[in-house]
Amino acid sequence: xxxxxxxxxxxxxxxxxxxxxxxxxxxxxxxxxxxxxxxxxxxxxxxxxxxxxxxxxxxxxxxxxxxxxxxxxxxxxxxxxxxxxxxxxxxxxxxxxxxxxxxxxxxxxxxxxxxxxxxxxxxxxxxxxxxxxxxxxxxxxxxxxxxxxxxxxxxxxxxxxxxxxxxxxxxxxxxxxxxxxxxxxxxxxxxxxxxxxxxxxxxxxxxxxxxxxxxxxxxxxxxxxxxxxxxxxxxxxxxxxxxxxxxxxxxxxxxxxxxxxxxxxxxxxxxxxxxxxxxxxxxxxxxxxxxxxxxxxxxxxxxxxxxxxxxxxxxxxxxxxxxxxxxxxxxxxxxxxxxxxxxxxxxxxxxxxxxxxxxxxxxxxxxxx
Ligand code: 9RB
Ligand code: ZN
Numbered sequence: 001x002x003x004x005x006x007x008x009x010x011x012x013x014x015x016x017x018x019x020x021x022x023x024x025x026x027x028x029x030x031x032x033x034x035x036x037x038x039x040x041x042x043x044x045x046x047x048x049x050x051x052x053x054x055x056x057x058x059x060x061x062x063x064x065x066x067x068x069x070x071x072x073x074x075x076x077x078x079x080x081x082x083x084x085x086x087x088x089x090x091x092x093x094x095x096x097x098x099x100x101x102x103x104x105x106x107x108x109x110x111x112x113x114x115x116x117x118x119x120x121x122x123x124x125x126x127x128x129x130x131x132x133x134x135x136x137x138x139x140x141x142x143x144x145x146x147x148x149x150x151x152x153x154x155x156x157x158x159x160x161x162x163x164x165x166x167x168x169x170x171x172x173x174x175x176x177x178x179x180x181x182x183x184x185x186x187x188x189x190x191x192x193x194x195x196x197x198x199x200x201x202x203x204x205x206x207x208x209x210x211x212x213x214x215x216x217x218x219x220x221x222x223x224x225x226x227x228x229x230x231x232x233x234x235x236x237x238x239x240x241x242x243x244x245x246x247x248x249x250x251x252x253x254x255x256x257x258x259x260x261x262x263x264x265x266x267x268x269x270x271x272x273x274x275x276x277x278x279x280x281x282x283x284x285x286x287x288x289x290x291x292x293x294x295x296x297x298x299x300x301x302x303x304x305x306x307x308x309x310x311x312x313x314x315x316x317x318x319x320x321x322x323x324x325x326x327x328x329x330x331x332x333x334x335x336x337x338x339x340x341x342x343x344x345x346x347x348x349x350x351x352x353x354x355x356x357x358x359x360x361x362x363x364x365x366x367x368x369x
Pocket of ligand 2 (some may be wrong): 266
């Protein structure tokens, strides 16, 4: 069976403006720059590595469509959808909600194509058109709660696809595993009181948003216990991440036994990322993907849909994403040429303070039933 893969050139046309992280403002010393930190070129480079390496020949190409308004409204408020659409018609576009997430004219259409890309890959996995799949979408989605965009996210792509899977395709239980280095706060809030969707976020402790993602945020009402946060200390490498996946994510997935696993796949735990301080290499991403695939074989016939989130090193993101997609497809074509550098750094062995956090959160798995 095949691995689905989705990218669209329009994702690479997202206009992130002339700021670097904050909008350019010479009055306070903020210079304009060619590429905003979230410029989509990083993801375009990942796509082109998939093509040039020949991996594309081992994948089943899927085509995105635009998510419809009614699909967005399963997750988002009408006010949020309306505001993005109307700002998108302005000559210079607008901002997703926090002043650091700019989009250009037509940004609504790119954002709906990102949500629709997540929908298409999730649909293809659920319907058995592919065994698993990767949606390389832009912009990202996991910070967006119901009523706003933030942290470069406009609409919560993965959540829109999960809601459709639940409500239209009739998938009983879905797990969302978010290994983006930042907390999946939007996804957490959307499914906060929903016991049919398990949300697990592994992230760097208080990186972004700086005030969420704590282990004690566990879901509310009927959803209590069905949200897990694993805030890893800065400096966690392959050993720490793999320990976290093996000892928290995998047992949680076994206990929950979902019918579908969606991975919110950020590449920003990588060792060269400008917006975080973790040390993960392509070896770590390969191992995490394989661990999720293995448990998916046990619980849900291997149904895994990965949806791109963040990742900001144009140098290293392509190799980390490539490692995930190769693992999904079960082929090995290209060695990571940067591995000698990032794999040689000290810090890949599990440290006691990393293990302590994982072991503490692992105890909460007992409440998933
Ligand atoms: C602002 C701050 C940010 C915003 C977004 C990211 C990464 C997002 C991502 C990182 C730092 C702070 C506007 C802090 O990749 N998600 O997956 N910083 N935002 N303070 N202020 C005022
Ligand atoms: Zn991130």
